[in-house]
Amino acid sequence: MSARDGFIERAGAQALRIYPNSVDEAQGTICAIAREEGGGKVLLVSGEGAGAFAGEGRDGLLRCPLTKENAAALMTLFPYTKPVSHRGRPFTFGLGDRLGLATPGHVRAIAGYGCFPVFAQQSIRELNLTGRTFADVIAAAAFGVFQEGYKGGYGADGDHLKTKDEITYALRSGCSMITLDCSEHIDIRAAALSDEGIEALYAEIPEDVRRHYEETYLAGPLPVIGAMSPAELRRIAVVFWRAVNHAVDCYRHIQTIRTIDVDFELSIDETLTITTPAEHFVVANELALNAIRPDSMAPHFSGAFEKGVEYAGNLNDFARDFVAHQRIADHFGYKLSVHSGSDKFSVFSTVGRVTKGHVHVKTAGTNWLEALAVVAERDPALYRKAHKFAIEHRGEAEKYYHVSTNVNEIPNIDLQSDAYLPEYLKIPASRQTLHIAYGLLLAEPWFREPFFALLDAHEEDYYARLVAHIGKHLRYVTAEA
Secondary structure, eight states, X not given: OOHHHHHHHHHHHTTEEEOGGGOEEETTEEEEEEEETTSOEEEEEEEGGGGGSOOEEETTEEEEOOOHHHHHHHHHHSGGGSOOOOTTOSEXXXXXXXXXXXXXXXXXXXXXXXXXXXXXXXXXXXXXXXTOOHHHHHHHHHHHHHHHTOOSOOOEEEEEEOSHHHHHHHHHHTOSEEEEEOGGGSOGGGGGOOHHHHHHHHHTXXXXXXXXXXXXXXXXXXXXXXXXXXXXXXXXXXXXXXXXXXXXXXXXXXXXXXXXXXXXXXXXXXXXXXXXXXXXXXXXXXXXXTTOOOSEEEOOOSSBOOTTSOOBSOHHHHHHHHHHHHHHHHHHXXXXXXXXXXXXXXXXXXXXXXXXXXXXXXXXXXXXXXXXXXXXXXXXXXXXHHHHHHHHTHHHHTTTOOOOOOGGGSOOGGGSOGGGGGGGGTSHHHHHHHHHTHHHHHTOHHHHHHHHHHHHHTHHHHHHHHHHHHHHHHHHHHHTO
8 A cells, every 4th residue: 555545544544534636745744634524624744744743643644733834834845835926927816815715716716717826915904904914824825725736836915015014024924926005105195286286396306306307208208108298297206206216115125135036016006096107107117227127017097996896987998098008018028917806897808908918917805705605695694694794884994995885775684585695795885895894794703703614614615606706807807818
């Protein structure tokens, strides 16, 4: 009998149900993810390298809890479970998992679509609202990858980071991608100012900076965007010059502390106004002048990209603006990034066609909402209580997310049958209300404990929902690529 067959036989004798795709061997050590009878999941380990893991042993099998420490040992033994850079991959897809349960479903969802997945994608805000760490997020992704036997590589995105301290935290936790959010260094006042108001703020910019911008952008026609007027340049400089300096400073910080290849994305989408092609060009050109080429850039596209609901806006305007931004991205050699991409199906054909499949798309809330759909089907009473809680606490949740739907648009749940409950996850107002309430709900023991127990008991239902919903996103993007 081979060592692997003996490993599987011993697991069966101990009433452990092994996930068959997870069985793997390296350096004289065999590992697998298994489910204990009447209990949760464990990592089984046997062989020469078992000493690197922490757990309880019986009959040559070490049962190890799915902790971040054991995940670190797993990533050392099986490097394919560790996040890596996606540089050079044309189509990349961010799949933020706020629950730590979705990766197996995500692995199945991406099959056949030729995309590089970023399974571990979280912002500091999401970590704070869920009580997790970057190490927790990466550990969950590593175990999920191992459970499915997926060896195609994946990334870990420290999303919407704003400071060098946050970047340091993400990189030291193992993130392979940094998305820098420059919103706190973008002067949003300029959108409402007259030319005279802009002149006053422009005069406050250091003289050498003003001279640089004028000599660089007013000397003649520019590539891709053509000539720029002095008034337009002054407004762009007022809005973005501090953000550019911050981006350069943070990029250099990344280079000094990184221990692996790190993907760098610049987010300039957290503004009140749409990013113009001229603004995009200036920001990108300033990075290039500092020898920085991001892997992706996220402008503020036309229309509304709100959480958990479809795109709202003129699709013709979006297509026209997206083409302009793609030309700039092509000129500087990076990909466009589409943030808040969950459920924005109406724009995905344009995105795929214009980028020819060279694009980064981010989703996150979809996974939480699909989990709630499982709750609605399997435990109507728990769903009803969570639904009412989300409506009652929406004002508190809106401190963290901008949404425009109205709770008065949600049908009274007391008038609906249990069979109707999953439909609430399709109604924009209730979908969005539930979407932004995730942190508040997960902090409530009456919800958290039965919720995770239910998803554990019905994990295949959850995976199937993710395959269908994430697959729909991927299908639309790749159809025109």
